[in-house]
Amino acid sequence: xxxxPVRASANRLEQRLAExxxxxxxxxxxxxxxxxxxLETTLAVLRALDDAGAACVELGVPxxxxxxxxxLLQQAADRALADGTTLAGILxxxxxxRSGSRGRPGSELPVALMSYSNPLLRRGWSALCRDAAxxxxxxxIVPDLPPEEAGEMREAALSSGICPIFFVAPTxxxxxxxxxxxxxxxxxxxVGRTGVTGAATDIDAATVSFLQRVxxxxxxxxxxxxxLATPGQVAAALAHADLAIVGSALVRHIHESARSAPDxxxxxxxxxxxxxTELRRGLP
Amino acid sequence: MSGPPAHGFAAPTxxxxxxxxxxxxxxxxxxxxxxxxxxxxxxxxxxxxxLDALLRHYAGRPTPLSPARRLSQCLGCEVWLKREDLLHTGxxxxxxxxxxxxxxxxxxxxxxxxxxxxxQHGVATATACALLGLDCVVYMGAVDAAxxxxxxxxxxxxxxxxxxxxxxxxxLKDAINEALRAWVADPQHSHYVLGSALGPHPFPSxxxxxxxxxxxxxxxxxxEQARALPDAVLACVGGGSNAIGIFRGFLDDPGxxxxxxxxxxxxxxxxxxxxxxxxxxxxxxxxxxxxxxxDADGQIQPTHSVSAGLDYxxxxxxxxxxxxxxxxxxxxxxxxxxxxxxxLLARCExxxxxxxxxxxxxxxxxxxxxxxxxxxLVNLSGRGDKDxxxxxxxxxxxx
Numbered sequence: 001x002x003x004x005p006v007r008a009s010a011n012r013l014e015q016r017l018a019e020x021x022x023x024x025x026x027x028x029x030x031x032x033x034x035x036x037x038x039l040e041t042t043l044a045v046l047r048a049l050d051d052a053g054a055a056c057v058e059l060g061v062p063x064x065x066x067x068x069x070x071x072l073l074q075q076a077a078d079r080a081l082a083d084g085t086t087l088a089g090i091l092x093x094x095x096x097x098r099s100g101s102r103g104r105p106g107s108e109l110p111v112a113l114m115s116y117s118n119p120l121l122r123r124g125w126s127a128l129c130r131d132a133a134x135x136x137x138x139x140x141i142v143p144d145l146p147p148e149e150a151g152e153m154r155e156a157a158l159s160s161g162i163c164p165i166f167f168v169a170p171t172x173x174x175x176x177x178x179x180x181x182x183x184x185x186x187x188x189x190x191v192g193r194t195g196v197t198g199a200a201t202d203i204d205a206a207t208v209s210f211l212q213r214v215x216x217x218x219x220x221x222x223x224x225x226x227x228l229a230t231p232g233q234v235a236a237a238l239a240h241a242d243l244a245i246v247g248s249a250l251v252r253h254i255h256e257s258a259r260s261a262p263d264x265x266x267x268x269x270x271x272x273x274x275x276x277t278e279l280r281r282g283l284p
Numbered sequence: 285m286s287g288p289p290a291h292g293f294a295a296p297t298x299x300x301x302x303x304x305x306x307x308x309x310x311x312x313x314x315x316x317x318x319x320x321x322x323x324x325x326x327x328x329x330x331x332x333x334x335l336d337a338l339l340r341h342y343a344g345r346p347t348p349l350s351p352a353r354r355l356s357q358c359l360g361c362e363v364w365l366k367r368e369d370l371l372h373t374g375x376x377x378x379x380x381x382x383x384x385x386x387x388x389x390x391x392x393x394x395x396x397x398x399x400x401x402x403x404q405h406g407v408a409t410a411t412a413c414a415l416l417g418l419d420c421v422v423y424m425g426a427v428d429a430a431x432x433x434x435x436x437x438x439x440x441x442x443x444x445x446x447x448x449x450x451x452x453x454x455x456l457k458d459a460i461n462e463a464l465r466a467w468v469a470d471p472q473h474s475h476y477v478l479g480s481a482l483g484p485h486p487f488p489s490x491x492x493x494x495x496x497x498x499x500x501x502x503x504x505x506x507x508e509q510a511r512a513l514p515d516a517v518l519a520c521v522g523g524g525s526n527a528i529g530i531f532r533g534f535l536d537d538p539g540x541x542x543x544x545x546x547x548x549x550x551x552x553x554x555x556x557x558x559x560x561x562x563x564x565x566x567x568x569x570x571x572x573x574x575x576x577x578x579d580a581d582g583q584i585q586p587t588h589s590v591s592a593g594l595d596y597x598x599x600x601x602x603x604x605x606x607x608x609x610x611x612x613x614x615x616x617x618x619x620x621x622x623x624x625x626x627x628l629l630a631r632c633e634x635x636x637x638x639x640x641x642x643x644x645x646x647x648x649x650x651x652x653x654x655x656x657x658x659x660x661l662v663n664l665s666g667r668g669d670k671d672x673x674x675x676x677x678x679x680x681x682x683x
Contacts, residue, residue, distance in 0.1 A: 064583040065457065065569060067464045068308040074451065086581050117306050117568040122582030144306045144571065148292070167309035171471055176292070176312065191310060 011161050013056055013110035013138040013186040017221045017242065020055060026238040026283055027055025029223050030276060031114070031247035033076035034059050035085025037258060039093045041268045045254065046097050048269035050109040052276035055243060058141065059094070061087055061115035068143040072248040076255065087119060087128075091135040098136035112139035112165065112186075117149075125153045129160035139163035139186050147183040154183060165189050170210045174217060181218035187243060190214055190224040203236035211240035234282030244282070250275050292316045294323060297485035300608055303601035307484040307571045311464075314471040319486040321391045326493070331386065338382050342415065343372045345379075345497065349505035352662075354632040359652035362659045364510060365633070366502045366530060368666060375638060375666030376498060376526045377408035381477055383494035385412040388475035395419045395474045399463040401428055401456030401522070402593035402640065403435025404666055405479030410444035412477075420444035423463040425454040428592045435670055453586050456522075456596045460570050480523025481600040484571030488601050492528045499533020502661060514661035516541040520643040521614065522558070522593045524600035526665035531612060541613075544603060545647045547589035548616035554579070558587040560599045561607055561614040569597065574604040590619040590674065591639035593666075621646035623678060626668060638666030639674065 020027055030049050034042050042059070049057055062077035062085055069077070090113075100106035113132055120128050120142060129140070140157050142150070147166050157164040163186030168177050170193060181188050192207055214222060224237045225245030234244045254271045261267030293316065297305050307315055325331040339345040347370050352363040368376035381398075388396060396418050400406030406422040413420035422444050429436050429448050439446050447466075452458035460483075467476040481491040506513055517534055519527035521544035534540040549557030557563060560575040567576045569584060576598040577585040589595040606612035617625070622639055625646030629637050637645060641664050648660060668675070 065452070065461055067461050067570065068310075068468060070465070071451070078451075081583060118576075118578065118584070119582035121568060122578070122580075143308050144568070146305065146307060146309060146312055148297075149304055149306055169308075169310040169313075171310055171313035173313060176309075180309070 011138045011163060012108055013112065013163050016056060016110050017187060020242065021221065027243050028053070028234070028276060028279055028283070029056050029058060029243040029245045030054050030250050030272070031058040031060060031245060032254070032272070033062055033073060033080050033251055034090040034093065035062060035080030035083055036076040036251065036255065037079070037264060037268055038083050039085065039089050041258070041265050043093050043097055044265045044269040045272045046109070047104065047107065048273040049276055050107050052273040053280055054109060054276060056110035056112060058112045058114045058245065058247070059090065061090055061113060061119055063116040063119050066116060070248060072252050076251045087123065091131055091137070094137055095135040110138045111136065112141050113137045114141040114143075116144050117142055125156040129156040129162050133160035133162050137162060139165050141165045141189060143167065147179050150183065158185070167191055168214055170206070177214055177217040181220050184220055187221040187223045188214070188218050190222050190241060192224050192226045192237065203233060208240060215240060231279055231282030234279050235284070238282065238284060246279060293319055293485060295319060295486060295489060299488070299602045299605035302566075302572070302574050302604040302608070303485060303488055304573050305485040305571065306568045306573065308468060310468045311471060311484070314467070315484055315486065317391070318475075321387060322486055322490050325387055325390060331390070335383055335386055338386070339379065339497065343378050343382060344370060346501045346505070347371055349502060349509055351509070352633050355629065358628070358632055359649060361652060361655040361657060363648070364506065364514065364659070364661045365635070365664045366498060366661060367664055368498060368526065369635065369637060369641070369664050373404070373408045373411050374669065375404040375408065376495060376529060377405045377479060378411065379497055379529070380479065380491050380494040380525060381405070381408040381412040384475070384477045384490065385409070385416050385418060388477070389416055389418065391475065393473060393475035395421070395470070396477055397421050397423070397463050397466050397474050398477045399423045399456065399459035399479060400435075401425070401459065401595060402591065402638070403428065403432040403439070403670060404593060404638070406444070406446070407435050407438045407442070409477050409479070410439040410442035413444065414442045421447055421466065423447045423449055423459040423466070425449050425456060425459045427454040428456065428459070431674060432592055432670055433673070455587070455592065457584065464570070480525040481528045481602060482523045482570060482572055482574065482598060488572065491525050492532060492602060495525050495529030496532040498526065498529035498663065499531060502530055502663075503533040506661060510659060512659060513537055513540055515539070515658040516543060516655065517661045517663070518543050518545060518644045518648055519663040520545045520594060520640045520665060521599060521603060522547070522596050522640060523598075524603045526663050528600060528602050530661075530663040531606070535611065542606065542611065544612055544614045545643045546599075546614055546616040547591060547594035547643060548618035548621070549588040549590070550619055555586040556588050557616065557618075558589045558594050558596060559616040560597070562616055566604070572601045574601040575599050575607070590622055590678070591643065591671070593638070593640040594643065615647060617643040617647040617650070621650060623675070625649055626675060635664070636668035637664055638668050639671045641665045642668070
């Protein structure tokens with residue numbers, strides 16, 4: 001075995017977050033399920049989110065049995081799988097997003113790949129991280145892979161220059177918050193409340209005290225997610241975090257806006273940009 | 285290896301290379317707490333005494349060991365049946381649900397969540413909840429709810445709320461997804477009574493621990509009634525809780541062959557069966573690393589079995605380890621063989637077995653020539669009353 005992996009330099013995500021902090025800024029981290037509406041739509045949506053000022057993007061690799069997701073994201077995954085979406089296809093899409101195509105220049109928007117253990121493990125952590133880094137992926141987020149089970153994934157990610165990102169939830173104890181923060185690079189994923197993705201969130205007193213508890217225990221930038229849908233919720237979340245993750249509401253808005261439009265791809269891109277622009281009103 | 289951070293769990297989380305705890309972070313604290321409570325209960329004689337009294341005076345343990353005389357004559361080997369079909373509610377599932385519901389009550393959890401495939405685990409959970417005064421929600425796939433209608437009614441009569449799951453394949457896998465989501469949403473007040481020896485640590489160990497009473501009793505009964513250990517032990521394997529329950533009684537007897545029978549369904553094609561060891565490969569589903577049926581991209585494949593209780597794409601991690609070490613072997617019997625086993629046991633012994641257990645009987649009947657003269661112990665994990673509609677539809681299809 002090689003010695004502990006050493007990385008030459010910070011990757012796109014770490015650079016972007018450092019820049020954000022230097023300016024004292026906050027950002028939006030939209031989530032989309034790759035292949036929902038086809039991968040051509042995904043590419044157009046990624047570009048639209050970049051243009052609309054996303055700080056980074058989370059790209060979901062659909063899985064047949066997403067136990068931490070609510071019905072909206074499960075349906076999006078089902079649509080993507082029915083459309084024949086594969087990990088290989090998603091990585092090609094990221095490559096095209098990075099390199100540019102059809103007269104459109106490449107993008108430097110940080111991309112975090114997000115999926116469950118099984119579809120990623122199928123390729124093997126080393127091969128996955130190598131291929132993902134080559135395609136232009138900057139981070140890896142795996143909701144059913146707690147730090148205890150992530151030894152191999154973490155090593156493979158770090159040696160490919162990819163940020164492994166772990167979760168903390170309101171049920172997470174103090175020592176586990178520190179463990180997740182130490183294991184993560186880039187940002188720490190803060191689940192704003194107990195529950196699956198997509199249910200409505202109020203930033204209540206308990207959530208605020210939880211976010212403050214995490215902030216005190218972790219130096220890493222915090223990305224808070226689960227259920228954010230309005231500029232008001234984004235503003236409330238960002239009072240205690242660096243990034244606001246917007247997933248289910250965005251996925252639903254894109255799907256509902258585009259599904260009966262004559263040009264699905266263009267409509268999806270417009271819907272994504274419009275939604276993000278609206279949520280940016282919640283930025284300080 | 286850059287070592288993973290120190291584990292919060294006290295007990296081993298793996299069986300060889302399999303098992304582990306692949307759970308969302310929201311569930312890690314409840315799982316850690318559950319492990320602590322389970323270890324404390326295991327060390328507490330009062331807990332053991334309370335569970336033992338319930339098993340004895342309420343559930344009907346010990347269950348009998350029956351010599352299957354006419355079946356033995358018919359097959360040319362000496363067949364013994366461990367009669368879990370005679371346990372209250374008609375299957376081995378109650379061993380686990382009484383144990384886990386007692387544990388939940390001890391932890392102050394008043395709301396019990398469970399998944400069910402055939403309905404047996406749902407009925408056993410609803411029963412334990414009624415007995416102990418706990419609230420009960422059972423998640424069941426729409427396909428299973430339709431083919432196991434009597435068990436839906438049973439659960440409702442016992443005071444449980446049956447939540448019918450309408451997405452995915454609408455069977456056991458999807459019911460587990462939904463139950464896990466419900467637990468993720470309310471981990472502080474709920475306990476999830478997982479019905480088989482699978483899922484994230486500590487569930488595989490907890491469930492096997494509550495089921496190993498089957499093997500403990502069966503071993504002692506064999507020595508007393510047959511004056512010898514069996515040459516082979518047979519059990520059907522869905523998630524694998526009845527099988528691990530009886531296997532654990534014989535793990536240290538190297539002369540006893542352990543054979544698990546998976547559902548061969550309609551044949552070896554993708555989506556036609558639930559034979560994980562023959563058609564599957566290692567992967568992660570529902571919190572544990574084990575053998576599962578998946579496609580080249582790691583998507584979980586659909587399964588089929590005439591028996592809802594075996595219709596599941598993954599197998600418990602302890603079985604994966606027994607398979608890897610060669611201590612147990614895993615074979616399969618198809619729908620038709622299970623039906624034949626069902627009829628054979630009915631006519632020879634006056635017992636209607638569950639279609640799940642019928643897979644073990646069906647395989648035994650097919651392999652009888654190679655088992656000639658041997659002493660074979662079959663775990664009859666449940667009774668077949670719940671399957672009468674299914675069996676009738678197949679044997680006498682409507683014109």
